[in-house]
Amino acid sequence: MRRASRFLPVLLLPAALLAVDRSKPPAAGEPRPFRMPATTKLVLGNGLPVTVAEMREVPVVSAVLVVKSGAAVDPPSRHGLAWLVAELLDEGAAGRDALALDDAISVLGARLTTRATWDGSSVSLSVPASRFPEALALMADVAVRPDFPEKELTRVRKETFAALLAARSDPDEIARRALLLGVFGKSHRYGAPLGGDARTLSAIGVADVRSFHSARYRPGNAALVVAGDVTAASLAPLLERTFGSWEAGATASAAVPAPKGLATRRVLLVDKPGAEQSALRAGLVGPPRATPDLPVLEVVNTLLGGSFTSRLNDNLRERHGWTYGAYSYFDTRKVGGLFAVATDVETAVTADAVSEIVKELQRIRTPAPPAEVDRARRYYALGLPKEVETTGQVAARLADSALNGLPDGYWEDLVARALAADGKALQAAARARIDPGVLSVVVVGDRAKVEAPLRALKLGDLTVATLDEVMGAPPPE
Structure with a gap:
């Protein structure tokens, strides 16, 4: 019967590999162009x-x-x-x-x-x-x-x-x-x-x-x-x-009015008795799809809440341990859309988390350190080329162009426009589009435990809404 050797073979590693500095993550590669087919x-x-x-x-x-x-x-x-x-x-x-x-x-x-x-x-x-x-x-x-x-x-x-x-x-x-x-x-x-x-x-x-x-x-x-x-x-x-046999006919038209934002900040509380955590949302009227500064705003959002290493997630998850994740996004539409922040936190820290969200929205309007700016724009730019790798992805982008009247060359210019966004451009875009003073804050949680701390923040008028006021009457049986 053969016995297994007591001695394991020594794995010889190249000197270059042994010299790698593992105290910090490797540098990201250079962003690739966003190439659309002709x-x-x-x-x-x-x-x-x-x-x-x-x-x-x-x-x-x-x-x-x-x-x-x-x-x-x-x-x-x-x-x-x-x-x-x-x-x-x-x-x-x-x-x-x-x-x-x-x-x-x-x-x-x-x-x-x-x-x-x-x-x-x-x-x-x-x-x-x-x-x-x-x-x-x-x-x-x-x-x-x-x-x-x-x-x-x-x-x-x-x-x-x-x-x-x-x-x-x-x-x-x-x-x-x-x-x-x-x-x-x-x-x-x-x-x-x-x-x-x-x-x-x-x-x-x-x-x-x-x-x-x-x-x-x-x-x-x-x-x-x-x-x-x-x-x-x-x-x-x-x-x-x-x-070809599809009849042209007359096309019905309807003008959709641009949404108007709030004049002051407000808080909407939906009572969910006994809830162990609160669902938090904060938002305001966002820019339309065809807004020229959208690529810059996407870099702003990457810095704020569009990536795992963003400020919101770093604050609420990594530093405070209040949530599994926090994020923000722009949902653009033809005549204006939605900017929103979303997270769920433990009931006991509901008001504290709301306060931190507002602070981060205020901070994003101030100059960001150059290293943060560079990381955000490179992160956004590096992710763009993977969005046109398949026929389905390309068709979706071209359909977006047709629906929203995007100019020729729009997609090809995205990477360059993102990388050209410096700290001043990001601050200007954030100040123009993200105003914490007209924020709508939503909390779905246990009113008995969260209402008083929320009112103590003095963020603005606090309204308590019923489930039916938010969701409509229950559907018929």
């Missing part, structure tokens, strides 16, 4: 604009049809209509029911999704290049010829009611909705959930769904993007055959 612009006979990006390396094609109408144009008594239309697009189209349509898509190895945002609605497709013509025809059926069966509307609404009921027990969901109400108020569409509530969804019928689709889903109010293993020359006749 594009070709087409216009179909019915007026539908098309952007084609040829990416021949992998035999895959991605396509996005974006309609320039979303939840922002929902009628006041029908909030959630745009979202519901998008949900129902693939629940039966051109005579196929939902199951038959799903089978037809699956057999092609394709993936088709539908969605609505505040500013637009979309149908997205990803498929092997060899099956693209057949999949594109199905995509056209879904976007242009949906059936909107009554039974599917009933089913989707019932499932949504179940989700709304569950959301009433979720502090983070309550806080998210309370923040919309606190920042935008009851009179603006942004102040209500994108998908509506039980009352507005109950009022929506099939006639409303079909009317919205007929008025908004038109070539003159849409754009098609195709990225992948295709050529513009061969694609043009295929697109005419597939989408």
Whole structure:
């Protein structure tokens, strides 16, 4: 019987490896350019604009049809209509029911999704290049010829009611909705959930769904993007055959008013008796999507709360140990959006955490040390190229450009613009867009334990809201 040797082999390491300084992390590499593929612009006979990006390396094609109408144009008594239309697009189209349509898509190895945002609605497709013509025809059926069966509307609404009921027990969901109400108020569409509530969804019928689709889903109010293993020359006749019969028609228009921010800081407290922790949100009206200083603001946000090493996370998590994580973000839209801070903390430190958040928002408006500025802009710039690695990512960026009217060269300039943002530029952008004096602060927690400490902060008027005031009435059984 052989015995294992008592002596282990000595691993000889190169001298250069042994000399590595492990007392500090390695330096990051140089940011790479944000390279988008060249594009070709087409216009179909019915007026539908098309952007084609040829990416021949992998035999895959991605396509996005974006309609320039979303939840922002929902009628006041029908909030959630745009979202519901998008949900129902693939629940039966051109005579196929939902199951038959799903089978037809699956057999092609394709993936088709539908969605609505505040500013637009979309149908997205990803498929092997060899099956693209057949999949594109199905995509056209879904976007242009949906059936909107009554039974599917009933089913989707019932499932949504179940989700709304569950959301009433979720502090983070309550806080998210309370923040919309606190920042935008009851009179603006942004102040209500994108998908509506039980009352507005109950009022929506099939006639409303079909009317919205007929008025908004038109070539003159849409754009098609195709990225992948295709050529513009061969694609043009295929697109005419597939989408050319889509009637142009008249496109309904509706101006969305720009949201107005608060004049003073306010605190909204939603009571959740017995809660062991508080869900904290703070926000204000943010910039529109096409704002020229958005790349600089993204660097500001990286410094403030857009990365694990950001100031908010370092303060609330690393130094104080109050939370698992704290972050901030800009949610931009065509006519203004949302800037928000989010975290959850133990009930006992609720007021202290709110105070620290406000301090960090004040500090971001002051000059930042050069090392912090350089780290933030490099972190942001280094992450940009990975956002255009796939056909789907490229199609999504081009669809964003079509929806928001972004100028040519917008994406290619992002890295350079981020790296050019110095400390003065960051401070100017922060002072212009982040004003803690008009902040809406939301706390979802145990009122009996957090109200008095919150009032002691003297941040502004404190209002206590009921669950129904924030979430709407419970959905029907």
